[in-house]
Amino acid sequence: MFEIRVICDPADTDRVSHALAAAFDTDPARQYPTRDGKRARLYVTADHRPEPEPWPTPEQAYTLAPSIVSEIGWTARTAADGPFYDGLNREFWLRKAALLDRIALSDEADSAANDAADLATRAAQRLMELDGTAVICAPRYYVRQQYAAWAKNQ
Structure with missing residues (x-):
């Protein structure tokens, strides 16, 4: 764990905080004015992000997946039955993306x-x-990772 200090324009504090949070595992930034009051001091306690796990292969990701024909049917029924196509249903988009990935892989x-x-x-x-x-x-690759985790918990 380490501490990062940044002195910047007050208008840049959100952008700097977001950039640091994207690069490191951070606690919320503590903000104080500089002595002259014209800039901001940000103090962030940070740590390196853990190493990501390797991406699953398509075979690993889709081991538990139903047949492509079955998934086409589920996707079509789900899209027709409800407001799932509006982008608010994660399972729909995950399964649709995985289905399309599997079709692309076979092609x-x-x-x-x-x-x-x-x-x-x-x-x-x-x-x-x-x-x-x-x-x-x-x-x-992201879809394969997310689908493998989702399928394991079904």
């Missing part, structure tokens, strides 16, 4: 050229937006 294995990979990436980005994640990675 890649067959060397088929279509837009499945693009659709899978866009659905994965939607899930990341919904989760409010700041993870910097390939969106489809």
Whole structure:
């Protein structure tokens, strides 16, 4: 654990605090004026983030997944039955993104050229937006990680 001190313009304190929180595991910033009162002093107790676990392979992520045909049916029924398509239902977006990822993977294995990979990436980005994640990675890797964790708890 370590302490970070930043002296900055008061208008930049939120931006600096968010940047530090993105880079480190931080406690809330403590803010004080400088002696001249023109700038702000931020004190942040921080620690290094733990090393992330390796991304699961598609085989690991989708071991417990139902068949693609079954997931297509579930996704279509869920989209038709309720307000789940408005982006508020995480399970819907997770399963949809995983389904599209699995379709794209099968197309890649067959060397088929279509837009499945693009659709899978866009659905994965939607899930990341919904989760409010700041993870910097390939969106489809994120879906595999999240799906593996979700499937394990079902």
